[in-house]
Amino acid sequence: MSEKNPIQELSEQLSRIPGLGKKSAVRMVYHLLKTSPDFSRQLGANLMQLHEKVKRCKICGHFSGSEICPICSDPSRDRKTICVVEHDQDLMTIENSGQFRGIFHVMHGVLSPIDGIGPEKLGLDSLKRRVLNEGIQEIIIATNPTPEGDTTALYIVKIMEEMRVTITRIATGLPVGGDIEYADRLTIARSFHARMSMKE
Ligand SMILES: [Zn+2]
Structure with a gap:
């Protein structure tokens, strides 16, 4: 019986991470082998604790090392404005742009019936409760300009129909099919300033 080659095994696993191709994965493994074993041990320890430590x-819904994330626990944030994003990476891009001082709702996806992703998986009930109970005045929808992003935005407008909340969507400046995650600071700034009304 032939044993699995550990280099091959690890690089195959790493290459499944989005953005890491087969070549970079192999390069990474060779780099680790050349670096001090302590580095790999520490990396392994961090990976082992990742799911336990980050909730x-x-x-x-933002991934955080604490029960309540630093943004939600920051008293200086504007709690009347909530920005709805698809993924944590979008939140980070918006945070790094410094253009938004409100709070967030991270859906961890978009509506996609084909993949079995319905509103309950996106935490939209909890969003509705927050709007009802926390005096939120504006929802800024920052879904990506994709068909699923559009459908999700329209769905949010629909479930908030009876609520006294303004809904806007960032749009201008983001190229069609362009992801928020990769947008630069200026693009994010423009898209927030020129956000369009979806519901008064
Ligand atoms: Zn939070």
């Missing part, structure tokens, strides 16, 4: 924030 979704109980309020906004």
Whole structure:
């Protein structure tokens, strides 16, 4: 029986991470072999604890090392404006742009019936509750300009129909099919300033 080659095994596993191709994965493994074993041990320890240590924030869904994430627990944030994003990476891009001082709701996806992703998986009930109970005045939808992003935005407008909340969507400046995650600071700034009304 032939044993699995550990280099091959690890690089195959790493190459499944989005953005890491087969070549970079192999390069990474060789780099680790050349670096001090302590580095790999520490990396392994961090990976082993990742799922135990990082949880979704109980309020906004953002991955965080604490039950309530630093954004939700920051008293200086504007709690009347909530920005709805697809993924944590989008939240980070918006945070790094410094253009938004409100709070977030991270859906961890978009509506996609084909993949079995319905509103319950996106935490939209919890979003509705927050709007009802926390005096939120504006929802800024920052879904990506894709068909699923559009459908999800329209769905949010629909479930908030009876609520006294303004809904806007960032759009201008983001190229069609362009992801928020990769947008630069200026593009994010423009898209927030020129956000369009979806519901008064
Ligand atoms: Zn949070």
